[in-house]
Amino acid sequence: MVKQHGWYPYEFQSGTTVAIAGDDYVVVASDTRLTENYSILSRTHSNVYKMHNNSLLLSTGFLGDVLTLKKTLEGRIKSYEYTHNKPISTPALAQMISIMMYGRRFFPYYTNTAVAGLDSEGKGCIFGFDPVGSMTPERYTCEGSAMPLLLPILDSYMLGKNSTKPGPVKRTKEEIVKMVKDIYMAGCERHVELGDGVVIHVLTKDKGIETDVHALRKD
Template identity: 40%
Template structure:
């Protein structure tokens, strides 16, 4: 029953020493809501989390492949994969399937080797970019303009190159995520019920939840 859902929204914001990844818990296809309490966020490594939108069966298959390859990496290197390394692995995995791609649009977030927040955004065939914030899914057309207005990420073409991390504090970033989801829920029928927010920082991972509209 859950294999054919296509709709969901996810957001990630990178800060100086934290990363916030969030997704709503509604799973739906067409005008049918299949479940109102489904997590779309997957922890891939100790300091790396992925939120995915798209076709549910492909998302599950992709998570399974990444989990297996991470396990092999741990056996070979006796350590967890870093977030930038996982970002490259995800890109390679998607590109390998480019002729019959996973219908999955992902946002990867976590902490890099220096402890800075990092966010990587992807298309379906593995092209990716490190950014300060990103959104995927049916609500992204409503969420991204809001984030652009609030965060004003510097252009990568400007010299000298500026850090992509956002200037917000951790609590401000969490509040912003709650605001953008509350806003998107008013206009997007595929976003709603509840938002799951995962916060990564030096002390570990914690989760917060906020109720959204249920109609």
């Protein structure tokens, strides 16, 4: 009798990230629950990583690939800044990530990745990536295990989709932060891999990165 053996090097650890860009700010959030096969590995793990003063990396999925991507990116950022004698901009960082992912297209990083930050004019910008590096500028993004629950809420709140008042809506920074807290609180009621806490980063040109932690359900 022939027995076939397979090899699957990936494991999906949970995590849900949200990023929203404004005229002069970007709001980035991540829950803090890290799970594997319905076992909680950590209640304090954030999926947002600071790359430099004006950019934040959001990455969920297989934690080994997330950390490898982050470590490789940190080395390339140092090389870029040494070569060009200037800090890397968020659009340039996004292009760097795209090239890195394309270089791994035959054995891709098993991640849901985006980068958020400020452009050269101080405006918020977000770039999303597919596993092989295709890059898309976004006004907002949601990635990770609870994305199917949270993204329709963002579509309605930001663009008026599935609403009696269709069309983009301009929101203040304070309204965006409150909305992010609300959607995470709503999401953890329906998704077992979302919970414990949400870390919210607000990035502005004047104040840099401000961080707030909001408690969520722990069961």
